[in-house]
Amino acid sequence: MSRCLTTVWKKWFGKTDNGSKLYAGLDPVRVPRHVAIIMDGNGRWAQKRGLPRPFGHRAGAEALRAIVRTAAELGVGVLTTYAFSTENWKRPAEEVDLLMKLFSDYLDNEIDELGANGIRLRFSGQTDALSPGLRAKIAQAEATTAANGGLVLNIAVNYGGRAEITRAVRLIAADVASGALAPGDIDEATISRHMYTAGLPDPDLLIRPAGDQRLSNFLLWQAAYAEFWFTDINWPDFRPEHLIAAVADFQRRDRRFGGLTR
Numbered sequence: 158m159s160r161c162l163t164t165v166w167k168k169w170f171g172k173t174d175n176g177s178k179l180y181a182g183l184d185p186v187r188v189p190r191h192v193a194i195i196m197d198g199n200g201r202w203a204q205k206r207g208l209p210r211p212f213g214h215r216a217g218a219e220a221l222r223a224i225v226r227t228a229a230e231l232g233v234g235v236l237t238t239y240a241f242s243t244e245n246w247k248r249p250a251e252e253v254d255l256l257m258k259l260f261s262d263y264l265d266n267e268i269d270e271l272g273a274n275g276i277r278l279r280f281s282g283q284t285d286a287l288s289p290g291l292r293a294k295i296a297q298a299e300a301t302t303a304a305n306g307g308l309v310l311n312i313a314v315n316y317g318g319r320a321e322i323t324r325a326v327r328l329i330a331a332d333v334a335s336g337a338l339a340p341g342d343i344d345e346a347t348i349s350r351h352m353y354t355a356g357l358p359d360p361d362l363l364i365r366p367a368g369d370q371r372l373s374n375f376l377l378w379q380a381a382y383a384e385f386w387f388t389d390i391n392w393p394d395f396r397p398e399h400l401i402a403a404v405a406d407f408q409r410r411d412r413r414f415g416g417l418t419r
């Protein structure tokens with residue numbers, strides 16, 4: 158499939174059985190069930206334009222809107238977006254405050270439209286450490302969209318893969334200590350069930366814009382067999398055609414999971 162991806166993007170047609178839009182050139186049967194995105198490069202986007210970093214964060218929040226819509230149209234089941242890591246607290250307080258404000262504004266501004274489009278909000282991370290106001294908005298967003306059956310938008314906020322694994326180990330240890338669980342009964346499914354992402358499929362496709370090719374503590378457990386897709390484009394410039402290009406690339410990959418293809 159060597160088709161120009163811009164053409165692919167422009168020429169969507171029809172609807173699939175599940176009601177999602179279908180984009181020409183993409184195989185509707187092999188749409189990734191779970192796409193994860195490290196929304197990186199906001200600061201560099203602003204810097205390139207001679208603007209302060211907050212402008213990049215605002216533009217990044219804006220870019221997310223179209224990507225959520227496109228993921229839903231494609232029939233992706235889960236979209237996990239990395240919004241704030243457990244390490245991002247190292248940044249200057251003003252930047253952290255702004256990121257929290259943008260997050261709060263995002264929930265205020267988007268919740269109605271997300272809900273109307275059948276999207277279910279979910280959050281992964283140590284949300285307990287966020288401000289009470291933000292925690293209340295998170296709880297409300299989860300509650301008001303809980304019955305929706307469309308795309309799950311899983312926002313990773315104050316998320317760290319190692320912190321998540323540490324938490325899971327503690328929870329499992331507590332079950333062992335109480336006698337509810339025998340050590341010999343702990344298997345991979347037990348661990349998955351104790352992750353923030355419990356019940357969600359593992360990511361099939363993991364996208365990182367802005368040129369760096371690392372996980373930065375994202376989905377360490379879940380990304381065991383994720384296909385990686387990197388681009389130099391900074392997150393605020395990431396558009397639906399880039400998501401479609403990533404999915405098209407994903408569909409050309411040979412996922413062997415340690416076995417043999419045929």
Ligand code: IPE
Pocket residue numbers: 196197198199200201202240241242245256367
């Ligand atoms: C991603 O953009 C947003 C967060 C990490 C919260 P950055 O702020 O990391 O942008 P760069 O990497 O400095 O360009």
Ligand code: IPE
Pocket residue numbers: 195196197198239240241242245369371373
């Ligand atoms: C990863 O980006 C975290 C988010 C995008 C939320 P960072 O900018 O924090 O990652 P590093 O520091 O370049 O590894």
Ligand code: MG
Pocket residue numbers: 197198199
């Ligand atoms: Mg960064």
